[in-house]
Amino acid sequence: MIPYGRQSINDDDIKAVIETLKSDFITQGPKVEEFEEALSSLTGAKYAICCSSGTAALYLAVRALSIGPGSTGLTTPLTFAASANCIELAGGKAAFVDIEDETLNISVEAVEEYCNQFGPPDVVIPVDFAGIPSDLERLYELKERFGFYVVEDAAHAIGSSYTTRNGQKVQCGACVHTDMAIFSFHPVKNITCAEGGAVLTNDPKMAHRIRCLREHGIERTGGWRYDFPEISFNFRLSDIHAALGISQLKRLESFKRKRRELFERYREELSDLEKEGRLILPKIPEGTDPCMHLFLIKIGENAKVDRDTLYTRLRAQGVLTQVHYWPVHLFSYYKGRGYGPFHVAEKVAKSCLSLPLYPGLTDSDFLKVVTLIKQMV
Numbered sequence: 001m002i003p004y005g006r007q008s009i010n011d012d013d014i015k016a017v018i019e020t021l022k023s024d025f026i027t028q029g030p031k032v033e034e035f036e037e038a039l040s041s042l043t044g045a046k047y048a049i050c051c052s053s054g055t056a057a058l059y060l061a062v063r064a065l066s067i068g069p070g071s072t073g074l075t076t077p078l079t080f081a082a083s084a085n086c087i088e089l090a091g092g093k094a095a096f097v098d099i100e101d102e103t104l105n106i107s108v109e110a111v112e113e114y115c116n117q118f119g120p121p122d123v124v125i126p127v128d129f130a131g132i133p134s135d136l137e138r139l140y141e142l143k144e145r146f147g148f149y150v151v152e153d154a155a156h157a158i159g160s161s162y163t164t165r166n167g168q169k170v171q172c173g174a175c176v177h178t179d180m181a182i183f184s185f186h187p188v189k190n191i192t193c194a195e196g197g198a199v200l201t202n203d204p205k206m207a208h209r210i211r212c213l214r215e216h217g218i219e220r221t222g223g224w225r226y227d228f229p230e231i232s233f234n235f236r237l238s239d240i241h242a243a244l245g246i247s248q249l250k251r252l253e254s255f256k257r258k259r260r261e262l263f264e265r266y267r268e269e270l271s272d273l274e275k276e277g278r279l280i281l282p283k284i285p286e287g288t289d290p291c292m293h294l295f296l297i298k299i300g301e302n303a304k305v306d307r308d309t310l311y312t313r314l315r316a317q318g319v320l321t322q323v324h325y326w327p328v329h330l331f332s333y334y335k336g337r338g339y340g341p342f343h344v345a346e347k348v349a350k351s352c353l354s355l356p357l358y359p360g361l362t363d364s365d366f367l368k369v370v371t372l373i374k375q376m377v
């Protein structure tokens with residue numbers, strides 16, 4: 001099977017993990033600290049706090065903002081469930097607004113309308129969909145006006161950046177326009193630790209609280225003594241995972257190049273299908289320099305197949321595509337609570353399919369995918 005995403009592990013990655021296995025620390029220790037420093041220096045955010053997954057990172061971020069009963073968190077329906085679930089897990093209420101058709105990111109206009117209609121939420125969680133930065137600069141203006149927090153879900157977007165209106169280049173995760181950001185290091189993401197995540201922030205108080213919440217809420221008070229003013233779970237990352245993360249981070253630029261190369265090749269190979277209205281292809285928005293996480297096509301109105309038929313036929317030929325995403329508000333947990341409709345997200349969800357995009361995708365596998373798409377669509 002050719003998957004839609006896959007890790008790329010080389011001998012340096014393996015060596016880094018083995019060396020750590022032979023060292024004194026295997027759970028959270030010096031490698032986690034080193035990984036955190038490397039993430040800070042990549043993004044420019046002052047503090048990076050590693051944890052066991054992107055989901056844990058989102059939960060830690062909202063807990064550190066004191067999201068709880070009575071709070072509302074606003075996010076996009078076209079995302080992985082964790083972007084919304086973190087709010088509910090912390091005891092708050094998730095809310096959604098629609099997305100922009102072109103970037104598939106949260107619509108800043110819709111956030112503004114929500115604030116005007118219902119009052120500001122406590123936190124907004126934009127998702128840098130497929131690696132494309134959300135419009136954080138415009139969201140920041142609303143943040144200043146309405147006073148909500150912003151947590152950037154950059155699970156797809158380590159290595160991506162955007163340019164502000166006055167020409168400043170900002171890395172996703174930098175927290176220039178946000179209070180916090182999170183990354184995921186799941187194997188299909190731009191770099192991997194096998195499992196892992198990180199929260200980034202420039203605020204020392206929030207960084208301290210996240211570090212405590214990462215370990216049961218515990219604060220060290222000197223010697224063997226500790227206290228916990230609030231409770232949490234164990235969300236530590238191990239040094240074994242961090243060693244892999246450090247090694248992968250050194251390869252991020254080459255991963256980004258390869259992903260962009262494949263992105264452009266897909267666009268070239270499939271451009272005739274777009275002209276004929278059989279497919280709609282993704283584009284890189286002006287002012288962004290994404291590390292492309294997904295190549296998401298939309299089925300056009302002149303296609304011979306619908307999305308589900310294409311998924312099934314490709315699968316039968318050994319190509320395992322994926323739907324990113326079935327909208328979160330349509331899952332059983334959220335259904336019946338009066339959300340939506342979100343016309344853009346729901347339309348995209350019915351027509352989208354993510355094609356294989358990862359640094360190790362071979363030429364022959366790439367050609368197999370485009371040949372099948374040209375025959376089937």
Ligand SMILES: Cc1ncc(COP(=O)(O)O)c(C=O)c1O
Pocket residue numbers: 053054055056079080082083127153155156184185186196197
């Ligand atoms: C947008 C988004 N947010 C959060 C997560 C959660 O990350 P993890 O799988 O590391 O828990 C994912 C991962 O699938 C994701 O795609």
